Amino acid sequence: MSTIIHLALRSILNRRVTSLLTILAIALSMSLLLIVERLRTGAREGFTGVISQTDVIAGARSSPIQLLLNSVFQIGSASNNVTPETWEHFRRHPAVAWTIPVAMGDSHKGFRVIATNEDLFLHYHYQRDRRLEFESGKPSADDHDVVIGARVAKELGYTEGTKLVLAHGLAVESFVKHEDHPFVISGILKPTGTPFDRSLFISLPAMAQMHAGAAEHHDEHADNADEPDHHRHLPGLSAFFIGTKSRTDALALQREIQTYAGEPMTGALPGLTLAQLWSALSYAEEALRAVSMLVILVGLLSMIIALYNSLNERRREMAILRALGARPWMITAILLVEAGFLTGVAVATSIALTYGALLGATGLITANFGISLPITGLSGEEWARLGLMFLTGLAMAALPAWQAYRNALVDGLTIRI
Amino acid sequence: MTKSIEIESLKFSYVGDADIIDIDRLSVSAGERIFVHGPSGCGKTTLLGLLSGILPSPRGSIRVLGKDLSALPPAERDRFRGDHFGYLFQMFNLLPYLSVMDNILLPLRLSSSRLSKISKSPESEAKHLAQALGIGHLMNRQAPELSVGQQQRVAAARALIGNPEILICDEPTSALDHVHRDRFLDLLIDVAGASKTSVIFVSHDRSLANRFDRSVDLTTLNRKFRASTGDD
Known part of the structure; x- marks a missing residue:
């Protein structure tokens, strides 16, 4: 296992620029979703909080x-x-x-x-x-x-x-x-x-x-x-x-x-009526959420494309590793560890980006739109969302990983150029 | 003398195809160096795949170091290969993202039995081999920075670290010019000889044959090839 992680990290470091861009693409898309969700919550709270204690x-x-x-x-x-x-x-x-x-x-x-x-x-x-x-x-x-x-x-x-x-x-x-x-x-x-x-x-x-x-x-x-x-x-x-x-x-x-x-x-009854009114506006909310989901999908796709692009190069790698006694699933594992690492770092980066953006823009947003965005820790829902994105990244990486496995079986010790 | 490889009435075909390997007998003693030659298409790649246990259960018997390879499940064959074989490809032997040192150390990471066979620390063993092969000064370089000749020497050091019993060389000199080829072969045979490793050296260049104990013509060894060309 340590060998797999060692090889995966070396491989990522070897493709520094691509890896960094991939991480950035995923992180940006993730923080977009986080920020959109915060704005959504802020907007809803601002909207439904426009009148309180009046019965x-x-x-x-x-x-x-x-x-x-x-x-x-x-x-x-x-x-x-x-x-x-x-x-x-x-x-x-x-x-x-x-x-x-x-x-x-x-x-x-x-x-x-x-x-x-x-x-x-x-x-x-x-x-x-x-x-x-x-x-x-x-x-x-x-x-x-x-x-x-x-x-x-x-x-x-x-x-x-x-x-x-x-x-x-x-x-x-x-x-x-x-x-x-x-x-x-x-x-x-x-x-x-x-x-x-x-x-x-x-x-x-x-x-x-x-x-x-x-x-x-x-x-x-x-x-x-x-x-x-x-x-x-x-x-x-x-x-x-x-x-x-x-x-x-x-x-x-x-x-x-x-x-x-x-x-x-x-x-x-203001509470009830505000809720009704908000739900009438919720299609816009849903559209916003759908767009940010799509952006995440695009971000993750960029990672899958990068992994696919590396597959041909890896056919050589695989023949070498197999000659050294590696099992065919090992290259699969290396790919998955790489994807896991990329998405993992992207998740961490997205958290940093989100808080950076919140710190930078919260005053502006409150002043211009009356939406208050308190800088609070990540909620359970946000963690769950990040976890889901991480798993989606891994699930999507399973495709090129599976392809690599099949290549490994077909190629054996033949070095494909 | 103990045998490192014994083949008896070995037949192999890919699924749904006719036999492409039909070898009556081939045996290699421990520490013996044999030269296998033949044109492309005579079953070289398949034979090496069978010897190294990459290809699944053939008919007949193929014993390596006393073990019947066809009786082993795929996972065991992979492990067996890692423990007892060194493998040299024609080119692109190295993982481009690892340093020369890490490339040479790779077999020790993948096989605990090879790690246990060295007496020094892995790094000093790698250095020792690299020095013997004349690449001691390149240990911290990345693989793509090296010339093809240097890469092949790194690959040789990697194939031989941890004293594998059998070294398989699949045309490792075909990408080298004459001067480099001769120097490389001298070093390879020296180092392999020092560790009493059997060498199966496959090449279409017969001028190399005199450096080996014995020469085998695959076109005569493989009856299938003989049969198919004899018909023409």
């Missing part, structure tokens, strides 16, 4: 996915608003611990404006237990204060104290601006990797005032002005997030929202 999202009648897309991802717009009375009803509900109101409909240079209250900073969690934190400044103190997300600040170059005017509607260049109600930036949030990075936050009364002032221009907001006295400073809500006192109440509460007699409503 139910309530909004006007639509579908849970639509409600989630609208209220959390800020995609599309709510079909209808929920009245402040309904919100009032549910925030006083015995099962409800807290709520976060969300009213949308205005924008600033393409970024959405969310009217909410201080409960957002208290109760909104993402990535399990993280809260919105201030990079600088503080929450809105009065109706002319606005808090902006990290991305907004970065792209528009805003700082604390910058004055700005909001636009009605969601278009980038809106014709109708709320110029009579200017805002001053009171705080800037730290980056979160959630859609809130691209949002501006104002108070609910601010929104109501803004629209009351603009009401003469647009009739659709006239109803705000007609509201009863105690709700005069509250606009209609796009949605409100609910935290229950006990998580077991969430399902019953959702049911209650769906059947609420006051107005037609939808209740979404």
Whole structure:
């Protein structure tokens, strides 16, 4: 056995350049898969972690996915608003611990404006237990204060104290601006990797005032002005997030929202709906995975090709070894040991490459895509995957090894040139 | 005198073919050097394959060092070859990725019985043989860096390390020019003689025959060849 290993290693060293290139090809393909898998996991965690600890999202009648897309991802717009009375009803509900109101409909240079209250900073969690934190400044103190997300600040170059005017509607260049109600930036949030990075936050009364002032221009907001006295400073809500006192109440509460007699409503369980949404996107994930599998196959094939190319040269080697008393399987074993060594070193190299890439790019990826890639040790699944690739390499090498065995039997002591 | 090789009414054919070997008698004494000559196609390669135990069970009897080769399973024949034979090819004798030293040491790695037959350390034994063959200064070179003549000497050292009883030479000089051929043969016969190794030397070049104890014409020895050419 030691002779076989000795010969295999000598043979590899003799073909240094080819061996190095082969190892590199396999290692690159393997680390591609590792990185893709990490990105995938990171993307999924980022996606499903966009809202945590919120048990139910309530909004006007639509579908849970639509409600989630609208209220959390800020995609599309709510079909209808929920009245402040309904919100009032549910925030006083015995099962409800807290709520976060969300009213949308205005924008600033393409970024959405969310009217909410201080409960957002208290109760909104993402990535399990993280809260919105201030990079600088503080929450809105009065109706002319606005808090902006990290991305907004970065792209528009805003700082604390910058004055700005909001636009009605969601278009980038809106014709109708709320110029009579200017805002001053009171705080800037730290980056979160959630859609809130691209949002501006104002108070609910601010929104109501803004629209009351603009009401003469647009009739659709006239109803705000007609509201009863105690709700005069509250606009209609796009949605409100609910935290229950006990998580077991969430399902019953959702049911209650769906059947609420006051107005037609939808209740979404965010965890469930996020999972549904993600699985709807999973075909892209699968495609990505399939591509990286194919890349690995190509990497391993390059090794098999290199081994096949060496077979003719080895026919001589085999005759020599057989003349020295070697059994025909010995050349097979040498080939397999070589393949094992090449893939083994490739596995180790791929781990190094992966961590190198993670260390080098994690900041960039987090900043640009909001995907966090923690530098953690290899998971059991990743080890299993590497092990599988190693075995696949060996299995594929069995082909040229078997060919070598047949050559050995046919050639005997004849030296083929 | 003990026999190292005894062949009696040996017949061999490849599967599905007619006999290509039919030898009535051939015996080689221990330490004897015989020269086997004949044109290509007279069964040289097959005879060497049978002697070295590469080819499977022939009909008739082939005894090497008192052992009936046809009675041994393939694995045993391979081991037997490694333990008792040195083998010299026409060319490309060396593993290109090993140094001269490692090439010479190879038989000792593959056969424990040959390792046990040397009294010195493997390296000094290899050096000793290499010096006797005039290649002592090349020990750390890689095989492809050597001339053909040097390669054949390395191959000879490898074939003879660990004192095998039988040395088979399959036209080892045909790639050498006259001067190198003569020097190589002198050295080979010297070193083989020192270890009392029987030599079976196959060549089509009859001018070499006078260096050997005995000369065998394979065209007469192999009745099959005689028969097939006699018919023409």
